[in-house]
Amino acid sequence: MSIEQLARDAGLTAPRCYRVDWDRAEAAVGTRLPTDYKEYVYWFGPGDFDDYLIVCVPGVENSNTELAARLAHEQHGVRVLVQLAPKATPRVPLFPVPGGWLPWGFTTGGDGLYWVTSGDDPDCWTVAGRPGRGSDLAFFDGGCTAFLHTFIWDTVEMPFIPEAEGDVPVLFQPDTGEWLEGGAGTRLEAYGRFEEAPGVGS
Numbered sequence: 001m002s003i004e005q006l007a008r009d010a011g012l013t014a015p016r017c018y019r020v021d022w023d024r025a026e027a028a029v030g031t032r033l034p035t036d037y038k039e040y041v042y043w044f045g046p047g048d049f050d051d052y053l054i055v056c057v058p059g060v061e062n063s064n065t066e067l068a069a070r071l072a073h074e075q076h077g078v079r080v081l082v083q084l085a086p087k088a089t090p091r092v093p094l095f096p097v098p099g100g101w102l103p104w105g106f107t108t109g110g111d112g113l114y115w116v117t118s119g120d121d122p123d124c125w126t127v128a129g130r131p132g133r134g135s136d137l138a139f140f141d142g143g144c145t146a147f148l149h150t151f152i153w154d155t156v157e158m159p160f161i162p163e164a165e166g167d168v169p170v171l172f173q174p175d176t177g178e179w180l181e182g183g184a185g186t187r188l189e190a191y192g193r194f195e196e197a198p199g200v201g202s
Contacts, residue, residue, distance in 0.1 A: 047173050
């Protein structure tokens, strides 16, 4: 399943051409990242699917949706948990624990999407999901692009992700990645950029 097919199915007719300094992005996260994710970032850039599923993108201003900032936020949550309850066990092992989960997306319902970082080849990482409420974890035998394809066609087999309420395929809704005054998160130094003014790729 190519990134071009995913883009067409999600309503893009051309890449949005979002450029990232991948050396900087991977240094910030602490690992190489999957090739299909890098292709996704170039084609789609910041944005969401149906105001529900958000894919984190390196180099945006908004800390809620910036990839390394999302990981740092979850790592901080684990440290706080351990401080408050030293015998508590985190719900999932977070990267950089060997084989730990690395967040790459989330839903507005509080569900998290992760790469399971088993092995040295990021292109072989699979996807896992953690519900915002409840304890049932879910797994997907494929990468993030393949997972997104199942999402936009409403065939995700993760019990905490509901069926699409609107039309299928679910379309991508572009964003600029800018932090909005008074919005959620904090403002970061942006280092990602569009080759041209951001658009929907028409």
